Amino acid sequence: MKSVLSAAALAWAALATTPAAAHEGHGLPGSSHWHATDTAGLLLVVVLAAGLAWWTRRK
Structure with missing residues (x-):
């Protein structure tokens, strides 16, 4: 169960940061x-x- 939660947290973190690469320069x-x-x-x-x-x- 702990590895499933870790995998879910990792997937959520990866998806949450996707908008930061929306266009060049970031x-x-x-x-x-x-x-x-x-x-x-x-x-x-x-x-x-x-x-x-x-x-x-x-002055």
């Missing part, structure tokens, strides 16, 4: 791409860094 070496949320996050970091630099240099 973990493939040499292949990368950007999503809209990646760009928005990068822009947010840049804006926050610029704001922090302005805040610390003001």
Whole structure:
């Protein structure tokens, strides 16, 4: 019974991770791409860094 549960858990884990390989760039070496949320996050970091630099240099 224990081996059946282990096999079922392994099968479930394999199926649960299948959507992560939906398109190229997810973990493939040499292949990368950007999503809209990646760009928005990068822009947010840049804006926050610029704001922090302005805040610390003001008189």
